[in-house]
Amino acid sequence: MDKSCLETSVSTSTIKQEYPLKIGIVGLGAFGQFLAKAFQKQGHNVLGTSRSDYSEYCKDNGIDFFRDLNGLCEAQPDVLLVCSSILSTEDVVRGIPFHKLRPDTIIADVLSVKQFAKNLLLDVVPSGFGILCTHPMFGKFSGKNSWEGLRFVFDKVRISGNSAQQRKCEQFLNIFQDEGCQMVEMSCEEHDQYAAESQFITHTVARILSNMNLESTPIDTKGYETLMQLTINTVSHGSDLYDGLFLYNVNAIKQIEKIEKAFDTVKQNLFGKLRDTLRRQIEESDSIKTTRETVPSTQFLPLSERAFKDLSSFSAVPEQTSQTSFQRETEVHHATL
Ligand code: NAP
Numbered sequence: 001m002d003k004s005c006l007e008t009s010v011s012t013s014t015i016k017q018e019y020p021l022k023i024g025i026v027g028l029g030a031f032g033q034f035l036a037k038a039f040q041k042q043g044h045n046v047l048g049t050s051r052s053d054y055s056e057y058c059k060d061n062g063i064d065f066f067r068d069l070n071g072l073c074e075a076q077p078d079v080l081l082v083c084s085s086i087l088s089t090e091d092v093v094r095g096i097p098f099h100k101l102r103p104d105t106i107i108a109d110v111l112s113v114k115q116f117a118k119n120l121l122l123d124v125v126p127s128g129f130g131i132l133c134t135h136p137m138f139g140k141f142s143g144k145n146s147w148e149g150l151r152f153v154f155d156k157v158r159i160s161g162n163s164a165q166q167r168k169c170e171q172f173l174n175i176f177q178d179e180g181c182q183m184v185e186m187s188c189e190e191h192d193q194y195a196a197e198s199q200f201i202t203h204t205v206a207r208i209l210s211n212m213n214l215e216s217t218p219i220d221t222k223g224y225e226t227l228m229q230l231t232i233n234t235v236s237h238g239s240d241l242y243d244g245l246f247l248y249n250v251n252a253i254k255q256i257e258k259i260e261k262a263f264d265t266v267k268q269n270l271f272g273k274l275r276d277t278l279r280r281q282i283e284e285s286d287s288i289k290t291t292r293e294t295v296p297s298t299q300f301l302p303l304s305e306r307a308f309k310d311l312s313s314f315s316a317v318p319e320q321t322s323q324t325s326f327q328r329e330t331e332v333h334h335a336t337l
Contacts, residue, residue, distance in 0.1 A: 020044045021171055024077030026069065026092060027084035028054045030237075031110065034140045035083065036063055038147070042175050047075055051088075073100035078168050079132075082109040082117075086244025089117065093124050104165045106130035108172065112199065112241065113248040114188035118157050130165045131158040133188050135195070136176065141233045148180035155188050196251035203242050204259060206234035 021044045025032045028050040036046045040062060047064040048054065049072040058065035066072040073080070073096065080101065084092045089111060096107070107125050111117040114133050121131045136143070137151040159169045177183055186194075209231045216228065246252045 021079060021168065022047065022075070022077045023172070024048065024072045024075065024080045025063075026050070026072070026080060026082050026096075028052075028057070028063075028065075029083065029085070030140060032081075032083035033057070033061075034143070035081070035110070035136075036061070038179060039175060042178060044175070047072055047077055051084075069095055070097055070100065073097050076100075076102050077105065079106045079108055079172050082107070082111070085240040086111055086113055086116070086248050087240050090120055093120055096124075098126050098129065101129070103128045104130070104160075104163070104168075106132050106159070106165060106169055106172065108132040108134060110134055110136060112195065112245060114153075114155065114191040114195075115250070116248040118155065118188040121157065125158075129158075130160065130169060132169055132172070133157050135191060136181070137199075139237075146180065147176070150181050151184050152176040152181035153184045153186055153191050155186065155191070157188070192249050193251050195245075196249050196255050200245045200249065200252045200255055201259065202230070203234050203237075203245055204256065206231045207242060210235045 021039075023039050023044055023046050025036055025046060025048040028036070028048045032048065032050070036048065039046050045064075046062070047066065048058060049066045049069055053067070054063075055065045055067075057063075064075065066075065069092075080096070082089060082093060089109070093107075107121060107129055108131075109117045109121065111133075112135055114135055118131075118133050121133070125131055132154065134152065134154040136147075137153060138147065143150055154173060156169060159166055173183065209227060214228055214231065217224075220228075246256075
């Protein structure tokens with residue numbers, strides 16, 4: 001019997017146990033391996049290929065490894081899951097030999113930027129094949145012990161209704177649902193807007209902190225420990241992911257500008273207050289000199305005319321900066337994506 005002709009009334013878990021999916025992972029890096037474990041735990045068959053040779057790893061972990069995409073596609077997975085870095089995905093996807101796949105195969109991805117993935121897949125994947133764009137909003141640190149309550153974003157970009165493809169798609173999504181993920185169906189465009197405001201900011205703040213070479217002290221607060229941990233976890237992803245979050249999400253540049261502006265505002269407020277305090281101290285000191293009265297000193301800042309002058313530039317409201325050549329260049333870049 002054709003597995004795909006099962007009645008939809010049959011529960012997904014029954015289908016899963018009796019007819020596991022064959023999931024082909026393209027890109028067996030940290031995240032591909034992390035996902036493979038969960039797929040196997042739920043009884044699905046995992047095949048994989050990658051730029052590097054993972055044959056030993058796959059042998060030890062029950063994954064069928066293929067040296068290239070040709071071999072993997074000839075094995076005809078139900079779902080071909082693209083787990084390559086954002087920066088390399090275009091070349092990877094354009095290299096898929098679609099003629100070796102069954103025509104109802106679902107091409108899915110887990111890229112952290114979705115509009116780019118959707119446009120690319122719509123451009124390259126021949127009609128008939130399904131397209132499912134997803135983004136698990138967690139990784140090997142946050143999802144180490146459980147995926148319970150963690151968000152899983154998906155957009156069924158092109159899945160034919162009432163078909164084997166539709167059922168395989170549901171079966172694939174149920175892997176995440178069964179792990180306890182909070183399933184969030186939203187468009188790729190909407191995802192990128194939210195992700196720029198959340199994930200990209202998290203990574204940017206972590207990068208800034210990492211550039212400060214923060215170190216643990218004997219009196220760390222819990223807040224500081226959290227910042228340090230965030231920095232370590234985020235920066236451990238390497239620069240490909242972070243670069244991809246910026247270069248392939250048109251909303252990211254706006255967030256960089258917002259962070260810059262917000263930091264300027266914080267600085268202006270602090271230095272403005274410092275300047276006022278210094279000025280008050282200078283005035284008080286002058287009046288002491290004139291009256292020669294002895295008053296208890298409340299001064300705590302180094303009193304110097306020079307310091308006052310140095311700080312005076314921070315009291316002004318920041319001017320609206322005009323468009324820099326950097327901004328213009330990035331806008332041109334994004335327009336070509
Ligand atoms: P990554 O550095 O973003 O990607 C590593 C993967 O990309 C490896 O499989 C690597 O292959 C492949 N790759 C890199 N350059 C390549 C090239 N020039 N040609 C072909 N393949 C290339 O790290 P990752 O954390 O494993 O992420 C993989 C994908 O998952 C990304 O698209 C990311 O946005 C997404 N994602 C990651 C997380 C996370 O927490 N890490 C969460 C959600 C989604 P080799 O290993 O064979 O060299």
